[in-house]
Structure formats: structure tokens, C-alpha cells
Amino acid sequence: MTKKLRGDHSTTRCPHCQSDIEVGADPLVGDRVKCPTCKKVYEILWLYPIELCQATGHVSTIAESTIPDV
Numbered sequence: 640m641t642k643k644l645r646g647d648h649s650t651t652r653c654p655h656c657q658s659d660i661e662v663g664a665d666p667l668v669g670d671r672v673k674c675p676t677c678k679k680v681y682e683i684l685w686l687y688p689i690e691l692c693q694a695t696g697h698v699s700t701i702a703e704s705t706i707p708d709v
């Protein structure tokens with residue numbers, strides 16, 4: 640069973656600057672979208688509702704994860 644959104648375009652909100660990001664008529668999990676305002680690239684994590692996470696395409700900044708000290 641496929642669930643389709645009515646309308647031609649879906650939009651979601653940029654987690655960074657709250658601008659509307661167009662994700663196209665038929666977004667898929669794993670698709671990458673770019674915020675037109677802050678130019679950040681996000682990957683679609685989930686649909687209905689659309690959830691975004693920041694895409695890790697570039698290696699310019701290494702996110703310092705909390706490594707537990709042994």
C-alpha cells in the first residue's frame with residue numbers, strides 16, 4: 640500500500656533557519672535536499688511527517704562524538 644501526498648510538491652522546514660525546503664513531488668527516504676536559504680544539505684530520514692538530518696557529505700568538520708573514557 641503506497642501512501643501519497645496530495646499536491647505536486649511537499650515542503651518541510653529547515654531545522655536550521657526554519658525556511659521552507661521543497662522536497663519534490665515524491666520524496667524518498669535517503670534523498671538529499673538543500674535549503675535555499677542557508678545552503679545546508681539535509682538527508683531525508685523519514686516521511687509523513689518529513690524528518691531531516693544534516694547530511695554528512697563533507698569531511699571538513701568532524702563531529703566530536705562523545706567517546707567514553709575507559
Ligand SMILES: [Zn+2]
Pocket residue numbers: 653654655656657658674675676677678679
Ligand atoms: Zn536553512
